[in-house]
Amino acid sequence: MDRKVYYINMHNNINKLVAYNINIEGDYLCPLCLNTYKEQDVRNVLTEEDVPQHSLGGKRIVLTCKNCNSTCGSEIDIHLLNAIKLREQHLFLPDEKRKIHIEKNGKILNADLQVDEDRTIKLLVNTKKNNPKVWADFHDNILLPNELVNIEDLPLKRDERRISAALIKNAYLLLFARTGYSLLYDTYYDDLRKQILDPDVFHLPDRLWTIQNISIPDGIYLTQDNKYRGFFVIYTLELKFKYRVCVLIPTPMIPYLAATKELEKIDAHTRIKILSLPDLDYLNNDEAIKRLREWCYSWKMKL
Numbered sequence: 679m680d681r682k683v684y685y686i687n688m689h690n691n692i693n694k695l696v697a698y699n700i701n702i703e704g705d706y707l708c709p710l711c712l713n714t715y716k717e718q719d720v721r722n723v724l725t726e727e728d729v730p731q732h733s734l735g736g737k738r739i740v741l742t743c744k745n746c747n748s749t750c751g752s753e754i755d756i757h758l759l760n761a762i763k764l765r766e767q768h769l770f771l772p773d774e775k776r777k778i779h780i781e782k783n784g785k786i787l788n789a790d791l792q793v794d795e796d797r798t799i800k801l802l803v804n805t806k807k808n809n810p811k812v813w814a815d816f817h818d819n820i821l822l823p824n825e826l827v828n829i830e831d832l833p834l835k836r837d838e839r840r841i842s843a844a845l846i847k848n849a850y851l852l853l854f855a856r857t858g859y860s861l862l863y864d865t866y867y868d869d870l871r872k873q874i875l876d877p878d879v880f881h882l883p884d885r886l887w888t889i890q891n892i893s894i895p896d897g898i899y900l901t902q903d904n905k906y907r908g909f910f911v912i913y914t915l916e917l918k919f920k921y922r923v924c925v926l927i928p929t930p931m932i933p934y935l936a937a938t939k940e941l942e943k944i945d946a947h948t949r950i951k952i953l954s955l956p957d958l959d960y961l962n963n964d965e966a967i968k969r970l971r972e973w974c975y976s977w978k979m980k981l
């Protein structure tokens with residue numbers, strides 16, 4: 679990403695908001711913790727963040743502070759990656775290798791399970807990674823033809839609340855990349871930011887998102903129902919397969935709980951009306967910022 683262009687756009691966006699009595703201190707704010715930074719920090723201190731995370735096919739589109747970037751990586755992003763890894767492991771896809779435990783009579787052997795191109799499954803045992811006595815026992819007495827053993831995947835850290843926080847973070851940053859502080863600086867979104875940075879506590883109700891077969895392209899859409907007025911941010915996670923995610927980021931007019939309750943009523947067969955977010959410059963263009971803010975703080979349907 680071009681940090682210079684990015685900085686100019688975001689800093690200009692901060693200046694544009696003075697017209698709405700929004701006076702933001704600092705040249706740039708980390709979109710997640712809202713800490714302020716000077717122009718030179720944007721060049722040297724801030725980090726380019728992949729949205730979604732790099733391992734799931736994301737691109738660098740925003741600058742966040744080092745602390746938020748690394749904390750999100752180790753506290754929430756890894757949980758999302760593990761959830762998808764586990765899902766794909768259960769399919770025994772070709773051309774894949776992973777670490778497993780083989781267990782028999784309370785004894786455990788470390789090994790790799792390899793699925794070849796033709797789906798042949800092989801067990802690879804590195805004798806150096808096992809206690810020689812245990813390996814000898816498995817070799818001589820346990821891993822015999824027609825013997826049944828338990829194979830267990832190594833446990834991967836995976837927590838539902840943290841997965842949820844990662845899904846919401848991606849949507850929030852995708853919306854931020856398009857609209858900057860024009861809307862998201864509103865204190866209404868503090869709970870959303872807290873949920874991302876402090877995922878174990880319930881700052882938001884569960885399920886502002888869904889993963890199902892979504893047939894419309896990735897992008898940002900305006901909901902056309904005032905009961906859950908806001909933005910549907912649709913994006914793709916990609917490991918071996920693609921997973922489409924849809925997150926609702928409500929406008930400040932709607933309590934989060936009310937939006938969640940309405941979302942629960944939507945099932946796979948419900949037809950919902952949405953509009954694409956018009957392709958305008960919501961960072962620099964006065965008219966676009968005005969229209970965005972009017973849409974967010976009113977009940978009219980079109981932006």
Ligand SMILES: [Zn+2]
Nearest residue numbers: 708711743746
């Ligand atoms: Zn930060």
